[in-house]
Amino acid sequence: DTEVTQTPKHLVMGMTNKKSLKCEQHMGHRAMYWYKQKAKKPPELMFVYSYEKLSINESVPSRFSPECPNSSLLNLHLHALQPEDSALYLCASSQEVRTNEKLFFGSGTQLSVL
Amino acid sequence: AQSVTQLGSHVSVSEGALVLLRCNYSSSVPPYLFWYVQYPNQGLQLLLKYTSAATLVKGINGFEAEFKKSETSFHLTKPSAHMSDAAEYFCAVSGSYNQGGKLIFGQGTELSVKP
Numbered sequence: 520d521t522e523v524t525q526t527p528k529h530l531v532m533g534m535t536n537k538k539s540l541k542c543e544q545h546m547g548h549r550a551m552y553w554y555k556q557k558a559k560k561p562p563e564l565m566f567v568y569s570y571e572k573l574s575i576n577e578s579v580p581s582r583f584s585p586e587c588p589n590s591s592l593l594n595l596h597l598h599a600l601q602p603e604d605s606a607l608y609l610c611a612s613s614q615e616v617r618t619n620e621k622l623f624f625g626s627g628t629q630l631s632v633l
Numbered sequence: 634a635q636s637v638t639q640l641g642s643h644v645s646v647s648e649g650a651l652v653l654l655r656c657n658y659s660s661s662v663p664p665y666l667f668w669y670v671q672y673p674n675q676g677l678q679l680l681l682k683y684t685s686a687a688t689l690v691k692g693i694n695g696f697e698a699e700f701k702k703s704e705t706s707f708h709l710t711k712p713s714a715h716m717s718d719a720a721e722y723f724c725a726v727s728g729s730y731n732q733g734g735k736l737i738f739g740q741g742t743e744l745s746v747k748p
Contacts, residue, residue: 523676561723561738562677575735609676618727619665619684622736624676 525610525625533633534600540628542593542610548623550616551593553585554609556627562609568593569616600632635660635726639739647747652696652711654742656724659705665727666707667736668698672720680722683707694718719746 523544532538542551549570554562567575568587582604584596593610607627613620640655658664665684669677681692688700698709707724722742728735 559741561741562736564735567735611676619682621667621679621682622677624669624678626674626676 523610523612523623523625525608525628527628528626529629529631531631531633532597532600534602536600537596537598539597540595540608540610540630542595542625543591544612544623545591546612546623547590548612548614549590550613550620551587552611552613552622553593553595554611554624556607556609558606566595567616574616597630600630602632605630605632635664635728635737637666637724637726637737637739639722639724639742641742642740643743643745645745645747646714648716649713652709652714652718652744654709654722654724654744656698656707656709656739657705658707658724658726660726666698666700667725667727668692668696668707668709669723669725669738670720671723671741677723680709714744714746716746716748719744 526541551568553565555565556562564577565579566585571587582599586594607629609627610625611622613622636659638657667682668680670680671677680696681690683690683700691697696711698707700707724739725736
């Protein structure tokens with residue numbers, strides 16, 4: 520199994536809603552990532568987890584709250600988002616957090632904030 | 634600081650023609666370089682990576698890239714384009730050692746393949 524599974528595939532939410540994005544992998548990877556991708560732009564790193572601990576936070580606003588409950592799961596909790604947060608949110612994983620690691624990406628959650 | 638520049642936001646080739654996507658990098662340390670492909674409504678998939686073992690790197694789907702330190706380039710090529718190659722291609726460089734896991738992407742090149 521070389522898949523990273525993200526749910527839901529599409530999400531529409533209002534600015535006062537609370538929602539969560541989920542990501543799961545069963546490759547035994549110990550590093551997991553959240554990226555944000557706007558249309559026609561490259562992905563931008565948001566968070567990195569290594570062995571279930573947050574190792575990189577790219578100065579992401581607190582309305583985005585990551586959680587890594589175990590080595591296979593990664594969540595992104597959303598609260599009080601703004602319309603400009605509408606984007607494709609990509610989860611990725613790798614064996615370890617190393618500079619030469621291959622990342623495995625999920626298909627993403629397309630988020631629309633109204 | 635590490636960065637990559639992809640020359641040409643859009644490249645169009647005919648089916649069967651050579652594909653050449655250009656990437657130049659800037660890095661304060663010996664770089665690890667990657668090419669990823671993104672098909673519509675999909676995540677990214679690794680095509681190939683350079684990790685200093687060999688300057689000519691072969692990847693999946695017939696793609697290859699050559700690392701040229703003197704030109705700070707890592708261009709992606711494929712001898713004969715196929716319709717299924719139409720996608721967005723991203724060149725990326727690893728962050729510095731203390732940013733393990735961080736990929737810095739170029740702006741992307743959209744490849745179109747004409748029949």
